[in-house]
Amino acid sequence: MEHRSLILLGLLMAQSQHGYQINEFIERNLSTVTDMKKPTAYATLDKLSQQGYIEVQTEQEGNRPPRKVYSINEQGKQYFYKLLINNLSSAETVNYRGDIGLMFINHLPGDQARSALRQKLDKDKKMLAELQQTPSHGNVTGVNLAIKHKITMLEAEIAFLEQTVESDFFNHS
Numbered sequence: 001m002e003h004r005s006l007i008l009l010g011l012l013m014a015q016s017q018h019g020y021q022i023n024e025f026i027e028r029n030l031s032t033v034t035d036m037k038k039p040t041a042y043a044t045l046d047k048l049s050q051q052g053y054i055e056v057q058t059e060q061e062g063n064r065p066p067r068k069v070y071s072i073n074e075q076g077k078q079y080f081y082k083l084l085i086n087n088l089s090s091a092e093t094v095n096y097r098g099d100i101g102l103m104f105i106n107h108l109p110g111d112q113a114r115s116a117l118r119q120k121l122d123k124d125k126k127m128l129a130e131l132q133q134t135p136s137h138g139n140v141t142g143v144n145l146a147i148k149h150k151i152t153m154l155e156a157e158i159a160f161l162e163q164t165v166e167s168d169f170f171n172h173s
Contacts, residue, residue, distance in 0.1 A: 002083055004036055004044045009072055009080040012054060016071035019045065029143075032131065032150050045070055053079050110170030121161040128154045
């Protein structure tokens with residue numbers, strides 16, 4: 001929950017926004033750092049409002065249906081800073097689902113295991129190429145830093161897979 005609140009409050013630090021704007025921005029620009037879906041975003045916004053961290057106003061333009069506009073208040077800014085510091089200063093254990101397969105790789109013949117890892121390697125290289133095409137966000141250095149982190153982690157994964165695929169591990173399994 002905290003990471004979702006951090007994302008939403010961070011977006012509101014820039015400006016007040018309606019839910020559609022927030023969700024479009026997340027979907028278009030933050031898919032590399034979150035898989036938050038619209039219902040989750042709205043539920044989190046409602047919870048942040050109930051907790052007193054954001055203000056919600058209803059606005060209506062012409063014949064359009066009314067829509068909620070979310071704004072961060074002073075209490076929300078303080079909460080945002082607390083979440084931000086906690087997030088930046090925390091060490092976390094990263095669980096890669098692919099490690100489950102590595103644990104049981106000995107149950108496959110070596111050629112099948114190596115082939116599966118080569119397929120993963122190809123997919124990771126494609127993801128890396130896509131991430132490397134991400135345009136710089138100008139002076140929004142935090143976004144650039146998050147993209148650089150993703151690229152660095154993916155490069156490490158690729159290096160691991162290349163070493164593993166070329167190792168003699170599969171000759172002994």
